[in-house]
Amino acid sequence: MKSNLLIALFLSSSLIYSCSQKDDIIFKDNSVEKFRPIYHFTPREAWMNDPNGMFYYEDEYHLFYQYYPDSTIWGPMHWGHAVTKDLVNWEHLPIALEPDELGYIFSGSAVVDIDNSTGFGTKENPPLVAIYTYHDPVGEREGKVDFQTQGIAYSLDKGRTWTKYENNPVLDNPGIKDFRDPKVTLHETTSGKKIWVMTLAVADHIEFYSSEDLLNWDKTGEFGKGIGAHGGVWECPDLIQMETPNGETKYVLLVSINAGGPQKGSATQYFIGDFKDGTFTPDDTMIRWMDYGPDNYAGVTWSNIPESQNRTLMIGWMSNWIYANQVPTEKWRSAMTLPRELSLFEIDGTMLLKSAPTKELQNQRQKVHEISEQSNLPGIALDLSAELDGKDEFTIIFSNELGEQVQITKELGLVSIDRSQSGISNFNPDFAAIHSAPMSWKADKIQIFLDAHSVELFVNDGELVMTSIVFPNSPWKKVELSENLKNAKLSPMEK
Numbered sequence: 154m155k156s157n158l159l160i161a162l163f164l165s166s167s168l169i170y171s172c173s174q175k176d177d178i179i180f181k182d183n184s185v186e187k188f189r190p191i192y193h194f195t196p197r198e199a200w201m202n203d204p205n206g207m208f209y210y211e212d213e214y215h216l217f218y219q220y221y222p223d224s225t226i227w228g229p230m231h232w233g234h235a236v237t238k239d240l241v242n243w244e245h246l247p248i249a250l251e252p253d254e255l256g257y258i259f260s261g262s263a264v265v266d267i268d269n270s271t272g273f274g275t276k277e278n279p280p281l282v283a284i285y286t287y288h289d290p291v292g293e294r295e296g297k298v299d300f301q302t303q304g305i306a307y308s309l310d311k312g313r314t315w316t317k318y319e320n321n322p323v324l325d326n327p328g329i330k331d332f333r334d335p336k337v338t339l340h341e342t343t344s345g346k347k348i349w350v351m352t353l354a355v356a357d358h359i360e361f362y363s364s365e366d367l368l369n370w371d372k373t374g375e376f377g378k379g380i381g382a383h384g385g386v387w388e389c390p391d392l393i394q395m396e397t398p399n400g401e402t403k404y405v406l407l408v409s410i411n412a413g414g415p416q417k418g419s420a421t422q423y424f425i426g427d428f429k430d431g432t433f434t435p436d437d438t439m440i441r442w443m444d445y446g447p448d449n450y451a452g453v454t455w456s457n458i459p460e461s462q463n464r465t466l467m468i469g470w471m472s473n474w475i476y477a478n479q480v481p482t483e484k485w486r487s488a489m490t491l492p493r494e495l496s497l498f499e500i501d502g503t504m505l506l507k508s509a510p511t512k513e514l515q516n517q518r519q520k521v522h523e524i525s526e527q528s529n530l531p532g533i534a535l536d537l538s539a540e541l542d543g544k545d546e547f548t549i550i551f552s553n554e555l556g557e558q559v560q561i562t563k564e565l566g567l568v569s570i571d572r573s574q575s576g577i578s579n580f581n582p583d584f585a586a587i588h589s590a591p592m593s594w595k596a597d598k599i600q601i602f603l604d605a606h607s608v609e610l611f612v613n614d615g616e617l618v619m620t621s622i623v624f625p626n627s628p629w630k631k632v633e634l635s636e637n638l639k640n641a642k643l644s645p646m647e648k
């Protein structure tokens with residue numbers, strides 16, 4: 154069984170609704186926007202990619218993101234900004250960081266400097282510190298290799314305004330072209346001392362740096378050359394301390410990779426191991442993917458989540474570099490995934506990472522309806538759940554009156570999302586495809602979140618996850634379930 158799992162992972166009614174259908178979303182300004190999600194985060198307009206700098210502070214979850222306000226195509230990067238109190242309703246805030254003479258503002262993280270180690274604030278009003286990559290387009294054009302460096306900025310007003318550190322960069326480039334996406338976390342050493350650790354993506358590996366004040370950094374170790382997936386450059390890492398189901402402390406290292414994901418293009422792999430003496434040692438060299446769908450990239454976790462919440466929260470960019478610049482939305486490009494709670498679980502002696510939808514999403518359900526094998530859908534924003542009765546196989550088909558459909562199955566140990574007939578796909582030859590993921594253990598229940606242009610599948614509360622974007626010409630109107638799916642429930646997720 155274990156070897157099956159290893160090989161697989163290596164290979165890499167009852168109620169019919171009569172509600173009127175909403176073909177498009179009507180926004181407050183009365184504009185009509187096709188494909189605009191109801192409960193997923195999107196920028197109001199223009200281009201967005203990676204989530205950046207997430208932290209929790211004074212009852213707000215902050216989300217920054219790679220943003221180019223002048224176009225729906227990637228360009229000079231800024232950090233856009235939004236906050237939420239419930240991980241569902243977002244308030245858009247002004248752009249937090251703009252490019253300057255050191256370059257564009259690429260991905261990075263942010264921390265609450267609670268002891269004022271930087272001296273930027275006071276202990277009473279601790280500074281919020283963002284650590285990001287400067288990407289110097291001039292150096293790049295001139296053919297230099299050292300055009301990516303790390304800079305910092307701070308805020309003393311709950312993230313509303315940011316001041317860049319006058320002595321940037323805080324970490325120079327050692328002569329490596331890809332040297333980016335710092336994720337800073339606070340660590341307690343074995344002697345009980347607290348230090349900042351920066352996890353940095355450096356071409357084909359990860360480097361670790363440590364600092365006492367976020368301003369001076371020393372390299373402490375590196376990991377990854379020749380280990381894991383290497384079909385593309387390593388990006389957007391995260392080092393997360395977690396507990397195993399037995400209460401043992403482990404570290405999970407997330408590493409996004411583009412290209413070389415299991416469905417082509419971008420994806421996020423992870424390693425489980427220990428972090429000691431400034432470096433990471435994996436328990437094994439198995440290749441594991443956080444999400445087997447084509448559209449969850451650059452996901453990292455929130456810092457400073459209160460201990461009372463006892464959870465690790467992550468969000469990803471719901472797209473793929475293969476076609477992100479071409480998807481058929483007009484005013485804006487890209488949404489984030491649903492926020493997810495990460496935890497470890499063990500199956501047949503192998504430790505894996507689980508991503509479950511956050512519990513806040515339950516509050517979004519307006520009503521819960523039991524449904525039969527064939528039901529009409531009440532709208533475009535839905536949560537569907539069901540349990541498997543008997544055999545370890547299922548089929549779910551969402552379709553519209555144009556004959557377009559998305560089919561979700563488990564068969565012969567493979568979970569698949571088939572979006573080959575799901576609507577608009579002519580923007581890129583790789584889009585219309587069937588994506589499959591190995592799942593050698595039994596599926597007991599499924600949950601699917603649908604929004605205007607996405608499908609997120611969680612099997613067994615996130616033991617296997619697939620995220621896929623779709624662009625139907627008309628919203629899904631009907632769902633069909635295989636007969637072994639019992640206790641099926643559907644909830645509208647509209648706000």
Ligand code: FRU
Nearest residue numbers: 203219230259260388389451
């Ligand atoms: C990942 C990434 C990062 C980089 C950013 C630029 O999607 O390529 O490595 O910092 O996007 O926008």
